[in-house]
Amino acid sequence: MHDNASTSLCYKPDNKSSMDAKGPAAMTAVCVYQSISPQCRKAMNEYLRTGNINENFISYDHIREYLTICSSIHGLHQLRNLCMKKLLHNLNKNTMFDIFNLADEFDISDVLSKCADEIMDSINHVILFPEFMSLTSTQMEALVKSPQCKNKLCVRDALYQWWQYDTDKRTGVYETLRHKVDSNLFPIPQRHCDSRSYLVTFSLNQKGNNKNQLYPEANVLDLQTEKEYSASIKKNLEMDKGFAVCCMQPAVSEPPYIFLSGGNRRSSKKMLECDVIMNKWKVCSNMKNSRSFHAMEAVRDKLYVFGGRHEGKNVSQIEEFDRKKNSWTVVGNLKWNVHSTASAVCGDFVYLFGGKRESGDNVSVIQVFDCKTKSVDIVGYLPVECSGGRCMVIGHSIYIFNEQGHCIKYCAEDNTSLMLTSQPACRHRFSLYLRGSHFSINGGLDSQQNSPEYNLKYSIHDESWKQMSYRGRKFRNPEIFGQCFVKIPNDLQYIPFS
Template identity: 65%
Template sequence: MMLQRQQNGNNNNNIVNNNNSSNMENQNMNGPADMRAVSAYLSINPQCKKAMQEYLCTGNINENSVRYEHIREYLTICSSIPNLRDLKNICVKKLCQNLNKRNMFEIFDLADEFDLCEVSAKCANEIVDSIERAILFPKFLGLSIAQMEALVRSPMCKNKLCLRDALYQWWQCDSDKRSDAYNDLKHTIESNLFPVPKKQCEDRSYLVTFSLQKIKNHVCPEAKVVDVQYGKEYSANLKKNIEMDHGFAACCLQQDVSEPPYVFLSGGVQKSSRKMLEYDVIMNKWRVCSQMKNPRSFHAMEAVEDRVYVFGGSNGNRNISQISEFNRKRNSWSVVGKLKWSVHSAMSIVHGDFVFLFGGKNENGDCVSVIQMFDSKTKMVEIVGYLPVECSGGRCVTVGNSIYILSEQGHCIKYCVDKNESTMLANQPEARRKFGVYLQGTEIHVTGGVDSQRNSSCYDLKYSIGSDVWAEVPHTGSKGQEISDQCFVMIPRDIQYIPFNLP
């Protein structure tokens, strides 16, 4: 290969003009770059020196003489002497040919140091492809910002959901210097995970119901997932070493279908009374969060925008009036207000920026009819009215500006938000406790639950909003059971994924 070199006066002094290998060593050096070039030249073996002499004199170089183990020395020379393009191209080719999972970090560093874009892209693909293993290496946490940007740009990123968790760990290793890069790259990765905006696709909604099961000497949660559109039920896989007690609450933090969902479980009557657990649905990982300010059971928990709120509940001796706010990013709690009426077992739902709490039980265990509204912007609570009957437990669903309230006493009540009016509808065919609820079109489905004798039902209930009529329907899955709490998870339609890593 012939090279057309254009050297400046100073560079001419640094080029070997004959076959005497001492010429390059004895030249007067004009800077650190020249010194590095000479140092690199001196470090290579005699055969490589001979190839370099021939190349610098004639412009020809034998590709086979450029050995992989001396690539760094060759690249150092290329970075110090202009227009050695042929040699640099050979180095790039050799690096790509020798790239594998054992040396991908080593080659990635060379590509970053000498600005080899093609090599950097191939290394990024290799690392992302094996990210589950790569994140275990200390070298991963030491990647530069430019290298991490290359990983995120990799087309492999779209198929590697755990890259978001890897990015988080990389940021945590040097949060002061990497915060700006992390905030930019995090959103890029999330866009790769959920590439279609909500307005461009019809999202899929999944009802996640939680119940309790006893395993050996502890009680742990189990979950089922219902595809709301088709009413199909799946069994979820949860860790068997997670302990929760009766009276825990659940909610999902997800501002939009394009955002990753996080499911939270909190509280209970005994060991878990102040516990807060986070489940990253996409990463299939659990995290123990900071404990709640107060022990709570049979409380309400709802998510508004990027905050999680807990309302009311009991600590065993008395009801809790404090409203606590959880900041997921800071993993911290703060008390932001108080309920006007301290209750536990209230029915709750989010409507816009407001959280509504319907009914509940006072400290004497009596049901109440109060309607309390929490403004997430101002953190203010007010009593906006009263239901036609006292009730507690149960679930709510939102249909436009109306909230349908299904109590454990068998009531069905419609609350009109804009008019602040409550209307009694047809009662449920039977009073169930600990059931789940979801909306399918214009029909409200009641799934699972038990009667007053804790007997499970073998059928579900369906309420037609238009005709105000209830009907019995086959259960969506296995036999109904007590449902401690529920939440909804949204997944874009083009993402082939079911919550809790189900097949």
């Protein structure tokens, strides 16, 4: 380069590439040239003079300097290709983040994708590394595009942790990428998706001999085979009687999240979230109001809690939970303050059937909450006063099985109710599910506070009841405080809480 670096940087080694450097880019190239080692400077001098460069002179330790010169002067293709080759040769678990940053900074797409593959290969180990949390949006996009992303269940958790590190700047990218991650984990579109359905029920059990410390105990029922599984749940998740349960899963192709909320003592404002696929639990923000024996339903990507009681008083406030923001908002009030109401979701509406007043009397009122307008209306009354129980939605019809032994079919389309054949015997805190054309009532307690020795099955076609022998495992506490349904695509070989 003779004695003047800026003059040398204007040389043209061939007729195809122009390396004219002007303005700030030229000054950057000159500054970098002056800072590199004599060996590198000699190699650059030769390259700019002849258009050829010895690969042995390209040191990994000086790649950044070479790439800076390449970005400042157009046409240094051979040098850039040698730098890319050197980066790939040195790519390993120890260097992958450094090389990933270089590839991102200098827009080397081939190296970027190779680094993404390397990082994804060990994503479960690096999820909380500072280097991972500092990745740019472009780098996260490369990770999600990696073939290694498919079927790696911890990718969603990794993406979530990355978003939480800087929610102000990363929310837009996170919203886009999380759907791409989900489509990798659940690749079948909803309308073509063959899936398996599971009923997850929750009871309570005490810790050792301490009657004041209770933890949720779960059971999983495969609705296709009616085979039961014991759920694996940590015993440090304390809840109290009267908690509510629901699952947020807007589509079969999206991951399910189970929520537990409230209770009649220390957990009265508490909310727990379980990532079903990862079997990871976390404590969410507290509800605004303490409540137990309330209703909780998920509508699209929001959760809603209705009614309940606390210290002998019924709660009127309706609260909405935003999972993305981990925050609660009071969005309305019930027309009738009740607890122990049966609830169901039909479209964008949540139906609340009956319930108990503060006096303990049952009511027959039907209240409907519109999730779009956040308004509550009384649309009618059931044929009987009732409380508790479970609901199941089939099309526009909502089947209500309450704790007083009634079976009611409510049509949301024309707002009519029809009394069906009553249950053979009353029981409370039971589970309810539909298999084919039969409803099954499992578990719970009978009128004598004992665990029944049989389950009940109701036929929709002939409106008849049958007693079915109990074959599953028995809870130490047979009261079922909450239940929800989880759907898993058939191509994902997974059982919830396994």
